[in-house]
Amino acid sequence: MHSKEIPRPTGTLPIIAEHPAEARELLGTVRYGAEGGPPRWEHDRPVLPLHMTGAGDREVVESWPAMGPVRTGEHRGLLFAHDGAVLFAAGHIGPSRTCRDDAERAYRAAFELVEALEYPHVFRMWNTIAGITDRTAAGTEVYADFCAGRAQAFENAGRVDMAAATGIGALGGGASFYFLAHRSRTTVHLENPLQTPSSEYPARYGPRPPRFARATYLAPGRDGERGRVYVSGTASILDHRTVHSGEVAAQTQVTLANIAVLIGAENLTRHGIDERFGLEDLRAVKVYVKRREDLPVVAELCGESFGARTDIAYFVVDVCRRDLLVEIEGITS
Ligand SMILES: O=C(O)C1=C[C@@H](O)[C@H](O)C=C1
Numbered sequence: 637m638h639s640k641e642i643p644r645p646t647g648t649l650p651i652i653a654e655h656p657a658e659a660r661e662l663l664g665t666v667r668y669g670a671e672g673g674p675p676r677w678e679h680d681r682p683v684l685p686l687h688m689t690g691a692g693d694r695e696v697v698e699s700w701p702a703m704g705p706v707r708t709g710e711h712r713g714l715l716f717a718h719d720g721a722v723l724f725a726a727g728h729i730g731p732s733r734t735c736r737d738d739a740e741r742a743y744r745a746a747f748e749l750v751e752a753l754e755y756p757h758v759f760r761m762w763n764t765i766a767g768i769t770d771r772t773a774a775g776t777e778v779y780a781d782f783c784a785g786r787a788q789a790f791e792n793a794g795r796v797d798m799a800a801a802t803g804i805g806a807l808g809g810g811a812s813f814y815f816l817a818h819r820s821r822t823t824v825h826l827e828n829p830l831q832t833p834s835s836e837y838p839a840r841y842g843p844r845p846p847r848f849a850r851a852t853y854l855a856p857g858r859d860g861e862r863g864r865v866y867v868s869g870t871a872s873i874l875d876h877r878t879v880h881s882g883e884v885a886a887q888t889q890v891t892l893a894n895i896a897v898l899i900g901a902e903n904l905t906r907h908g909i910d911e912r913f914g915l916e917d918l919r920a921v922k923v924y925v926k927r928r929e930d931l932p933v934v935a936e937l938c939g940e941s942f943g944a945r946t947d948i949a950y951f952v953v954d955v956c957r958r959d960l961l962v963e964i965e966g967i968t969s
């Protein structure tokens with residue numbers, strides 16, 4: 637693993653992830669666009685291309701600004717950048733149909749990295765997996781295979797903390813992931829009283845359950861940075877069951893209600909957090925819709941629920957269960 641001081645990049649990309657105005661540089665960029673594959677260097681910064689948009693769809697660029705001088709490097713295929721506060725890292729896991737061992741290797745590298753660079757507080761992870769509900773070469777489901785490899789990496793690393801995450805389909809490019817970790821600001825991983833913790837899902841969903849929290853609260857920073865809730869990809873699931881199979885409006889309403897309870901005063905107080913948020917407080921919202929024809933009804937329901945200032949990006953991709961039609965994530969402002 638190598639690290640080096642690097643000059644300021646020339647030019648910056650549109651930022652959809654809201655960050656303090658004084659941010660001066662970029663840590664990393666994720667391009668939700670028409671191509672997927674391994675991360676690459678652009679202007680000495682890691683850029684991860686994700687195949688998330690179809691013909692005619694607008695690319696969505698998500699950039700994570702730095703708060704100071706940036707160091708970069710590579711570790712077992714992960715490209716990373718960090719500024720002494722936040723670590724951004726991105727990697728290509730591999731082909732979806734054989735992703736179990738690749739997922740274990742990728743997550744092992746991720747845990748090695750956060751330990752070696754001393755950014756122990758992982759607060760948000762994203763996983764995009766082409767053909768997420770397809771069958772692998774061995775006849776298992778791709779997502780279940782990914783979860784098995786990830787769970788093995790958690791177990792081997794002795795990690796019990798699970799951050800907020802998204803595990804969603806992609807239109808190509810195999811499986812990729814990226815994540816954020818903090819050096820000093822502590823995290824509180826939140827569960828939702830309406831949903832079974834994902835790590836306790838019954839075996840009917842796969843031999844090893846997913847590993848993610850419903851959300852992660854990143855505590856306020858010493859520099860006055862507000863506490864934020866990073867909301868995981870959330871779907872129409874109550875306890876561990878999909879509800880309203882085939883009914884996209886009802887699934888969207890349950891999903892929005894799940895998020896409102898998750899970030900509301902009662903649940904945050906239950907987790908020892910003296911804050912409260914509503915749907916109108918969410919920013920950097922991503923809405924994943926399985927069927928393109930459902931976009932209008934989903935967009936109408938989201939438009940009614942989120943604030944006028946909420947930036948919402950829509951993607952037509954598979955959700956991690958065949959009977960789920962919509963999934964939503966966001967970050968409190
Ligand atoms: O497996 C995940 O990390 C995950 C899957 C979905 O339930 C949702 O996107 C949240 C996280």
Ligand SMILES: CC(=O)C(=O)O
Nearest residue numbers: 834869870871873956
């Ligand atoms: C499947 C899904 O979205 C969840 O486990 O929350």
